[in-house]
Amino acid sequence: MKSFTGLLKKELIVSKNWLITWLCVLTLLLFSSLIFIIKYGGVHSRSLFYFILFVIVSMHVFFIPIVMYSFLHLEGKTMLWLYNPNSSHKLLLAKLLMATIHLIISMILIGIFAGLGVLFFDLPDFEITVSPSIIIFWIIYFYLSSVTLAVIITFLWTVYHSLSKFPGLKKLRWLAVLLVFIALNLIDYFLFERTQLIENNFFNFAFEIDGEFYFEIEGDKVDLGSIPVHVGTELYYLIKTVLLYIISCLLLDKKVEV
Numbered sequence: 001m002k003s004f005t006g007l008l009k010k011e012l013i014v015s016k017n018w019l020i021t022w023l024c025v026l027t028l029l030l031f032s033s034l035i036f037i038i039k040y041g042g043v044h045s046r047s048l049f050y051f052i053l054f055v056i057v058s059m060h061v062f063f064i065p066i067v068m069y070s071f072l073h074l075e076g077k078t079m080l081w082l083y084n085p086n087s088s089h090k091l092l093l094a095k096l097l098m099a100t101i102h103l104i105i106s107m108i109l110i111g112i113f114a115g116l117g118v119l120f121f122d123l124p125d126f127e128i129t130v131s132p133s134i135i136i137f138w139i140i141y142f143y144l145s146s147v148t149l150a151v152i153i154t155f156l157w158t159v160y161h162s163l164s165k166f167p168g169l170k171k172l173r174w175l176a177v178l179l180v181f182i183a184l185n186l187i188d189y190f191l192f193e194r195t196q197l198i199e200n201n202f203f204n205f206a207f208e209i210d211g212e213f214y215f216e217i218e219g220d221k222v223d224l225g226s227i228p229v230h231v232g233t234e235l236y237y238l239i240k241t242v243l244l245y246i247i248s249c250l251l252l253d254k255k256v257e258v
Helices: 002-040 042-078 088-121 132-165 167-194 197-201 231-257
Strands: 126-130 206-209 213-217 220-224 227-230
Touching: 002 042, 002 088, 042 088, 042 132, 088 132, 088 231, 132 167, 132 231, 227 231
Parallel strands: none
Antiparallel strands: 126 213, 206 227, 213 220
């Protein structure tokens, strides 16, 4: 436990400048948007500002993958991971956890600007009805989607660096990574689009998350009912993510041994 805590502290120290830079950029973006909308937004200022916040929050699904890649890229440049006595599982898990912490901090900053929007614009005329189950589902789905993308990037990164020990492939590593990425997508296409094997034969049942989401703001409405969840599809992506993570750890361990 102490070694893992030490890894987290190391990741925090290494990524501190990156995090500060990102928060400055995000603050500048949100503050500029707020000032611009106050000055030029007109009658739709409130809706426009909250729409921008929604877009920025939605784009955060790529936040953990981007942070994870920045961590891995730094490790690839310094090669410190070659001499780390901890297991690759701990190394990667510490990076994922620190990326999650960065995500939470970034979301908190967005929440602060959402509060500032209330001060400047007052609350927009809106009506909202949201079931807790819907909120929990979307938070979990959002986070797991982000982690899945991060694991895929980690897998491709480990493949790239593992190929460096083969002199003949060293200059073709990017091509090899591209082919691996295409292969992963072709497998998904074959299982879901071409044969529909997953949906028709693999845990062929689904359930619905009962709930209600109704949102109306200044005449614009969003009305969603229950959310269907296909067990086979979600289980497939879970197994795929876990397998890619395990393979990444094995490739990283093998590289460390070399």
